[in-house]
Amino acid sequence: MNLRSPGPTPCPDDVLEAMGRQMIHHRSSAFAEVIGRVTDGLKTIFETKNDIFCLSASGTGALEAMVVNFLSRGDRILVVSIGVFGDRFATIAETFGAAVTKLDFEWGTAADPRAVEDSVREGGPYKAVLVTHNETSTGITNDLEAIAAAARRAQPGVLLLVDAISSLGSIHCPVDEWDIDVIATGSQKGWMVPPGLAMIAIGERGWHAQAESDMPSFYFDLAKAKDFLAKGQTPWTPAISIFFALDVALSHLVKEGPAGIAERHQRIADMTREGVKSIGLELLADEQHASNTVTAVRVPDGVDWKVLYQMLQDDYDTLIEGGQGPLAGKIFRIGHLGFVTEDDITKTLDVLKQALPRVGYQLPEAATTR
Amino acid sequence: MNLRSPGPTPCPDDVLEAMGRQMIHHRSSAFAEVIGRVTDGLKTIFETKNDIFCLSASGTGALEAMVVNFLSRGDRILVVSIGVFGDRFATIAETFGAAVTKLDFEWGTAADPRAVEDSVREGGPYKAVLVTHNETSTGITNDLEAIAAAARRAQPGVLLLVDAISSLGSIHCPVDEWDIDVIATGSQKGWMVPPGLAMIAIGERGWHAQAESDMPSFYFDLAKAKDFLAKGQTPWTPAISIFFALDVALSHLVKEGPAGIAERHQRIADMTREGVKSIGLELLADEQHASNTVTAVRVPDGVDWKVLYQMLQDDYDTLIEGGQGPLAGKIFRIGHLGFVTEDDITKTLDVLKQALPRVGYQLPEAATTR
Numbered sequence: 001m002n003l004r005s006p007g008p009t010p011c012p013d014d015v016l017e018a019m020g021r022q023m024i025h026h027r028s029s030a031f032a033e034v035i036g037r038v039t040d041g042l043k044t045i046f047e048t049k050n051d052i053f054c055l056s057a058s059g060t061g062a063l064e065a066m067v068v069n070f071l072s073r074g075d076r077i078l079v080v081s082i083g084v085f086g087d088r089f090a091t092i093a094e095t096f097g098a099a100v101t102k103l104d105f106e107w108g109t110a111a112d113p114r115a116v117e118d119s120v121r122e123g124g125p126y127k128a129v130l131v132t133h134n135e136t137s138t139g140i141t142n143d144l145e146a147i148a149a150a151a152r153r154a155q156p157g158v159l160l161l162v163d164a165i166s167s168l169g170s171i172h173c174p175v176d177e178w179d180i181d182v183i184a185t186g187s188q189k190g191w192m193v194p195p196g197l198a199m200i201a202i203g204e205r206g207w208h209a210q211a212e213s214d215m216p217s218f219y220f221d222l223a224k225a226k227d228f229l230a231k232g233q234t235p236w237t238p239a240i241s242i243f244f245a246l247d248v249a250l251s252h253l254v255k256e257g258p259a260g261i262a263e264r265h266q267r268i269a270d271m272t273r274e275g276v277k278s279i280g281l282e283l284l285a286d287e288q289h290a291s292n293t294v295t296a297v298r299v300p301d302g303v304d305w306k307v308l309y310q311m312l313q314d315d316y317d318t319l320i321e322g323g324q325g326p327l328a329g330k331i332f333r334i335g336h337l338g339f340v341t342e343d344d345i346t347k348t349l350d351v352l353k354q355a356l357p358r359v360g361y362q363l364p365e366a367a368t369t370r
Numbered sequence: 371m372n373l374r375s376p377g378p379t380p381c382p383d384d385v386l387e388a389m390g391r392q393m394i395h396h397r398s399s400a401f402a403e404v405i406g407r408v409t410d411g412l413k414t415i416f417e418t419k420n421d422i423f424c425l426s427a428s429g430t431g432a433l434e435a436m437v438v439n440f441l442s443r444g445d446r447i448l449v450v451s452i453g454v455f456g457d458r459f460a461t462i463a464e465t466f467g468a469a470v471t472k473l474d475f476e477w478g479t480a481a482d483p484r485a486v487e488d489s490v491r492e493g494g495p496y497k498a499v500l501v502t503h504n505e506t507s508t509g510i511t512n513d514l515e516a517i518a519a520a521a522r523r524a525q526p527g528v529l530l531l532v533d534a535i536s537s538l539g540s541i542h543c544p545v546d547e548w549d550i551d552v553i554a555t556g557s558q559k560g561w562m563v564p565p566g567l568a569m570i571a572i573g574e575r576g577w578h579a580q581a582e583s584d585m586p587s588f589y590f591d592l593a594k595a596k597d598f599l600a601k602g603q604t605p606w607t608p609a610i611s612i613f614f615a616l617d618v619a620l621s622h623l624v625k626e627g628p629a630g631i632a633e634r635h636q637r638i639a640d641m642t643r644e645g646v647k648s649i650g651l652e653l654l655a656d657e658q659h660a661s662n663t664v665t666a667v668r669v670p671d672g673v674d675w676k677v678l679y680q681m682l683q684d685d686y687d688t689l690i691e692g693g694q695g696p697l698a699g700k701i702f703r704i705g706h707l708g709f710v711t712e713d714d715i716t717k718t719l720d721v722l723k724q725a726l727p728r729v730g731y732q733l734p735e736a737a738t739t740r
Contacts, residue, residue: 001394008393008610019611020390023378023564024371025689056566057589058426060606064589096586188607194393196426196566196609216466216586219427219434236430237558239566239609240378241389319395 002318004348006136006166006294006335008188008195011245012252015192018244026240032232034243039229041250042199046168046183047258048175050203053225054246056239059165059186062198063092065220066161066182070209073097075127078119080111080147084137084324089130089163096215101126107138107327108296110289113146120154128159128209134167137324139285139296139333141171145178152179159209165189169253170293170337172262175201182206187242190265190293192249192338196242265292268336268345275349276334279356280364284331293337296323298330300361305329308359316351372688374718376506376536376664376705378558378565381615382622385562388614396610402602404613409599411620412569416538416553417628418545420573423595424616426609429535429556432568433462435590436531436552440579443467445497448489450481450517454507454694459500459533466585471496477508477697478666480659483516490524498529498579504537507694509655509666509703511541515548522549529579535559539623540663540707542632551576557612560635560663562619562708566612635662638706638715645719646704649726650734654701663707666693668700670731675699678729686721
């Protein structure tokens, strides 16, 4: 299967082999070695000296962990949203009792740092600004560096909580240089590992907020995670196999380094965007902010996405994801993060060239004669 | 490694092989097939027609899910505790705002159903009774059938929330016959699967309570889990590999059937208890309620558990777990659930016979001459 979803992503053979290792005990020195090495590796790729924890949960669990650990009931916060996952971050914060002000941007566009600055200046002070680095639902990467700086210009010391689930480990995101207080990602994205772990980094401002938070938390209590990591453990039984897999994946990623990882994703993303345009398809994203992990493409007029989606799987062994929420049926999304090569993208584009004419789309002449 | 912990437990080869399978998409028909088969298999082993969901979390996540879905803030509840995990259940309920009355029994003994009945009659009415079926920390199995009946005699319709994390899939526990409203277990126990999934069954009374609960929940929101399972999906990206593994493990367990599984665990547990006593060691548990998944053994006078624990790993490639909380250093615990044979227990007992004399314990004559 050519799995071209923005997560879960395919895993390399040695990562899958690690998934199949026999169990060890999670309070043994053998596990302490693994979690120690994993934590160090993550710090290298996050480019941070902050604490990092691996939660046995999906990325949404990490979003909830950010809300319940760092906010208090009634806290006024600003949530910057450009799609499904920004909206989800806001919903979680509301669910747990934060007073949410939302700053929405049109889906398919990036957040304007100046608008963030104005919002914080006019509506603030806020306890925190919540923002999505890479919006998986629209294929847009926010300019996190500029947004963080803008928020801090308007209100120095405001807490920044960042959903980097589909960017960290793929897209340039130096956590300390950009002074991000709390940031999270998920194992099934650029990390080339199956889903089941969410990784979260916490800086000093974050710990201050954590100490004063009055939201209820137990499973996701990061103070407990800190106490246990000091012993090379997690508070609750962790997803051990996924630690094994992440350990192996990180050995490759650390060797490549953050700059190499970002360049590789840039190269593959450029190739994907060019390829999509060469067959006459239209990108959803404003290209200046098009994501290097996922490309959102408008479904051409007259094409039934559900038919195409099924045909790609049944006849071409290829899975591409559709749109979410209001974009369902209107876009499809090609994932190109983690364990993906130029060949995989070429194959995907070739498959699209074969399938699209079968669902009523006429390829541009240049594409058919290629 | 002879991993004789009460979880994580060793996994069969074909289960580990399934862990190493390449990713599929969690919103594809391929995943829908897996989750459908897994859910059906779980219903067979739980002996229930109730809804069952697999949460990507550890068992503690399932305890939190039970609290935040079925209780409301200020609800008066009774928590029956006989050890660490009963206490944890109470702490979680308190954390999220329930008004907890605790009914404690001495660690190493079982809860007395008559005392539960009296407590509900005298202290009630309660919204719910929370109880641990098998207390992993002391190796005691509560008489859940009698406790459930006692609670219902005192207050018909009281909600029963049961932590069966280390019993379901190992110890006789027919959910519908005993009329248990909500019950949860974890993949790394008798299920012979790595940690990362918690499985929870919910009956009609549970759904009524779920609809009226005012505790905040998002990641663990079971109404969302229900909506998505109807489509063969989970609300958030699930730990796909562990679904693959559970699917394979269930194919064995369903073939064996609940009665066969319970008998197998009874046989191995009897052998463990007899073996431990034959080398002169003392069981913590009142034998009438000794668990068929984990045997708690008193550390003999003069023996330093930490030294023995390390020696067993370093020199005998065997891991046995120590005590938790106030029992740390005072007991050790031999797990015998899931993928375990008589040979594994014989090996464990032989290792103890070799190691114990090296840490100052004198074996009884009968044991040395054997």
